Amino acid sequence: MISLRKCIGCGSHKVKEDLIRIVKSSRNSNGDKIIIAEGYAEGRGAYLCKNEKCLKKAEKGKKLERAFSCKVNLDIYNRLEGMVKNSEQ
Numbered sequence: 001m002i003s004l005r006k007c008i009g010c011g012s013h014k015v016k017e018d019l020i021r022i023v024k025s026s027r028n029s030n031g032d033k034i035i036i037a038e039g040y041a042e043g044r045g046a047y048l049c050k051n052e053k054c055l056k057k058a059e060k061g062k063k064l065e066r067a068f069s070c071k072v073n074l075d076i077y078n079r080l081e082g083m084v085k086n087s088e089q
């Protein structure tokens with residue numbers, strides 16, 4: 001069985017290989033931290049399609065903030081932007 005994850009931008013379901021995983025890690029010594037999971041990362045996750053449209057939607061609708069119920073650093077958005085741009089080429 002293929003498990004599908006929901007993109008926080010467009011809301012469509014995709015296989016996790018097609019999505020970027022963003023994780024709220026609670027195992028950080030400085031408290032909760034939002035990270036972009038490249039590989040395995042423990043914590044509560046949210047998923048985003050690898051395209052700019054979905055990122056913009058998520059950013060505008062504060063979907064990450066809602067998914068994690070905390071503030072998301074601009075740095076995370078900047079890194080995500082770099083990632084979606086790379087994968088669109």
Ligand SMILES: [Zn+2]
Pocket residue numbers: 007008009010011012048049054
């Ligand atoms: Zn999407």
